[in-house]
Amino acid sequence: GQQVMQIPQYQHVQEGEDFTTYCNSSTTLSNIQWYKQRPGGHPVFLIQLVKSGEVKKQKRLTFQFGEAKKNSSLHITATQTTDVGTYFCAGPVVKTSYDKVIFGPGTSLSVIP
Amino acid sequence: DTGVSQNPRHKITKRGQNVTFRCDPISEHNRLYWYRQTLGQGPEFLTYFQNEAQLEKSRLLSDRFSAERPKGSFSTLEIQRTEQGDSAMYLCASSLFYSPNSGNTIYFGEGSWLTVV
Numbered sequence: 643g644q645q646v647m648q649i650p651q652y653q654h655v656q657e658g659e660d661f662t663t664y665c666n667s668s669t670t671l672s673n674i675q676w677y678k679q680r681p682g683g684h685p686v687f688l689i690q691l692v693k694s695g696e697v698k699k700q701k702r703l704t705f706q707f708g709e710a711k712k713n714s715s716l717h718i719t720a721t722q723t724t725d726v727g728t729y730f731c732a733g734p735v736v737k738t739s740y741d742k743v744i745f746g747p748g749t750s751l752s753v754i755p
Numbered sequence: 756d757t758g759v760s761q762n763p764r765h766k767i768t769k770r771g772q773n774v775t776f777r778c779d780p781i782s783e784h785n786r787l788y789w790y791r792q793t794l795g796q797g798p799e800f801l802t803y804f805q806n807e808a809q810l811e812k813s814r815l816l817s818d819r820f821s822a823e824r825p826k827g828s829f830s831t832l833e834i835q836r837t838e839q840g841d842s843a844m845y846l847c848a849s850s851l852f853y854s855p856n857s858g859n860t861i862y863f864g865e866g867s868w869l870t871v872v
Contacts, residue, residue, distance in 0.1 A: 675860065684846060684863045685798060730797050734859060742788070742811060743861055745797040 644669050644735050648746035656754050661718040663749035665731035672734055674707055674714045675743070680727040685745075688729075721753050757781060759864035761847050767870045768837055775833045776867045780849030787830050788861060789822055790846040798846055798863075804830060805852065837871045844868050 645668045655661050665674065673692045677685040689698055691707035691714060698705045702725075704717045718725055728748040734741040760779040768774050780787050785806050790798035801820070802812045806827040812820075819837075824830040834841055844866040850859050 673859075677861075677863075684865050685861075687860050687862065690860055732861070741859070742800060742803050743859060744800055745790075747797045750795075 644744065646731060646733055646744055646746040648731060648749050650749055651747065652750045652752070654752045654754060655721050657723060658720050661721050661725070661751055663716050663729050663731075663751075665714045665716075665746055667712050667733055670711050672711075672741075674711075675732045676705060676714075676716055677730045677732060677745075678727050679730065679748070683727075685730060718751075721751070723753050723755055726751060726753050759847055759849050759862055761845075761864040761867050763867060764865065765868045765870075767872060770839060770871055771836055773833065773835045774837055774869060775831055776845055776847075776869075778830045778832070778847030778849075778864060780829070780847070781851075781862055782828075784849035784851050784862075785827075786850040786852045786859070787824055788846075788848040788850070789830070789832050790848065792844045792846055792866070793842075801832075801845075834869075837869075839871045842869055842871045 647666045649664050675690045676688040678688055679685045689705050694711050695709045696707040702719045706715045728750045730745050730748045732743050732745045734743050762777055788803040789801040791801055792798045800813055802822050804824040807824050819835045822832045846863055846866045848861045848863045850861045852859050
């Protein structure tokens with residue numbers, strides 16, 4: 643079945659360093675979403691990308707959707723301790739006229755002050 | 756509060772007992788999802804509804820799990836004869852779905868933690 647994979651599983655960075663997580667799907671996605679989950683919290687929607695090659699920015703976060711719409715990345719510039727958490731990508735599974743969203747395993751980010 | 760609401764937030768139960776979780780989605784949302792999450796893992800799809808219709812149930816779920824959304828509003832997730840392996844956080848989420856290409860932003864509730872002892 644369709645799978646969404648993410649690397650790395652864990653990343654520890656010094657505060658101020660950059661961070662990137664990569665997401666890959668086994669099939670082409672109509673769109674991709676990114677979520678952040680703080681320790682002890684629930685996933686919170688960050689952004690959605692729809693177009694091939696799309697790049698979106700949110701302050702220090704840059705999201706990119708691959709040309710083939712099978713991969714995506716999230717890059718954080720100059721990490722801060724508030725960036726700590728697990729970042730999930732998620733994409734729809736197309737099945738007949740319905741779809742559901744499946745999540746990757748996430749990348750857990752630790753920021754050392 | 757107009758977000759997704761779940762209760763109870765925490766439930767400790769003995770093995771073999773039945774438990775039920777309730778989810779109240781964002782009022783105008785037509786899609787409702789149930790996910791399960793264990794420590795260090797991403798949310799695992801369980802089932803979802805379009806209004807009151809249950810569209811799909813994960814093959815990973817045994818017959819001990821059942822979900823309903825009788826009037827297309829709130830939903831319940833029941834686990835019968837709980838086992839220790841059922842211990843997890845059960846997340847409910849909702850969305851306003853138009854079409855696959857329009858995207859489907861999912862809004863999560865805070866989750867219901869289940870501990871089976």
